Amino acid sequence: MSAAEETPRGGTLAAREPRIRDEHGRRISMWELALRYSLLLAVLALTVGPFLWQLSTSLKGPHENIFSSPPSFLPSDPTLHNYQRVSETIPVWDYALNSLTVATANVVTNCVGSALAGYALARLRYTGRRAATLVFVLAMLVPAESIIIAQFTAMRDLGLNNTLVGVLLPACVAAMNVLLMRNAFLNVPYEIEEAAFVDGANVWQRFLRIALPSVKGTLAVVAIFAFMGAWDDFLWPLIVLSDPSKFTLTIGLNYLHGTFANDERLVAAGTMIAVAPLMAVFALLQRSFFRGVGEGAVKG
Template identity: 55%
Template sequence: MTATTAEDSREGRKRRVRGTGAVRHPDRKGRSPIFDAPTPHGLFFRYLALIIVLLISIGPMLWELSTSLKSKAEDVYTQNIQLLPHHPTLGNYGEVQNTIPVWHFALNSLTVAVINVTGNVIGATLAGYVLARLKFKGRKLLLGVFVATLILPAEVTIISKFQMITSMGLGNSILGVCLPDMIAMTNVLLMRNAFMALPREVEEAAIIDGANVLQRMRYVGLPSVKGVLSVISIFAFIGAWDDFLWPLLVLQSPDKLTLTVGLSYLNGQWSHDPRTIAAGTMMALLPILALFLILQRYFFRGVAQGAIKG
């Protein structure tokens, strides 16, 4: 106990000497080198904790991946747990294709996702810009209505939307799945907040230069909201790809299902082999994770700019 205290203070003194002056002049990010300098064993425990959390968060996915690669000859139920497949095979992925039209489902999911991204990017940008930058009668009231819709969870109105889609003759169709979420009110408000941050003067200069509304939005507004726009696109894509309850209600015929609904039927109804189900799960999981990995830089940057869904 005494030894550690002595050592701590000695080390503290050493560091204090090394960084004289830095306490009063923190660097650009407001951090002082002394307080933030990692000690070697502090760093060790930090990485240890990070690795434990890493195992918890992606361990289950890796286990599923391993199961999907195990051959029929391998006992997946054994108490003698095999982390890695003995003879890795893609056979289970072929089995999924033979059981369900998985590529067709994936194409359906992709269609829904692309339509949702396009709709949200266009619809939310236009409305967000107007609500943030243009003055007109009824703006405050309209904004209030947009905000009020946020307290309505999507599940509450899902029956009414279902009835509407069916009465429009769009039941059991991909268009029926896309339609309600093509412009989400949250995204309109997120875009509005993003456009609000733009300084008034810049826009006034553009008005004097004779730029019309669309030109101002395109050349003055858009460049400064790219971060938020990319977060909205990523969320819209993931939201559509992952959605389950709504397509489960709307779609009935087996050739029109999206990937999540198809998977829920694969599990138990069309297959009992955990290897096949694991392979199907991976076919839904890997594309979306890959896409996120490619775009994660824009995502975290956009989030830092204040694009967080509440």
């Protein structure tokens, strides 16, 4: 029987052969598929592996050797005592509240400011619009470390040193977020707004009722980026804050390294406390995040 000979059910052997196709419909071989999954597993190990190791270390008891050879990944006697010790060593929940305050305010200011600026760059017609867009692009190219002294001087002159407002202000509207919102608004069909304009809608009504609901995914991307940037920031809060009662979580956890430099369990527990809110935010917004990544990826 040939490869193309019909089977009793009317099909052919060639049609019954397994066909593996990629997302573009192109046929791929088994070895290429295996290579792809091998690379994915390698990337997964590099990205998720350190997190899982820190989680494992934070659950190990004081009598368990964390530097054994070969290393033991699973704790033999899991315990949450290290997390209790973190709260007893530093006021971790006060630091977390300060970080949450700054991060929440950063999300609000970035979502509102970048949405307004992005809509103005994408839809409004005025002199200097291209130049304004270029300014935001160039702002992304300036290293934050090169202007940090100027930022500190500005905060000092404004009387905002050693305040949470001083921590928030420099990053309250990020240039990258503005450009993300601009591209998202550019992908909204302009004919819809033209129809609303003919019906008598003003610019604020078109922005709030038509444009903004169409870019909810990109707003979620901006919210996640803003929250992560404010929550993880270490250098700027370290420079602008001097009162321990106003420290953010990243600065407060640094005391665990200095006071208990040999106790990696305590440091790992503090790291898990710092990572947990980021995971919660991403879990809540992940659907909107992946939808929003593509909203601003077509037009430039």
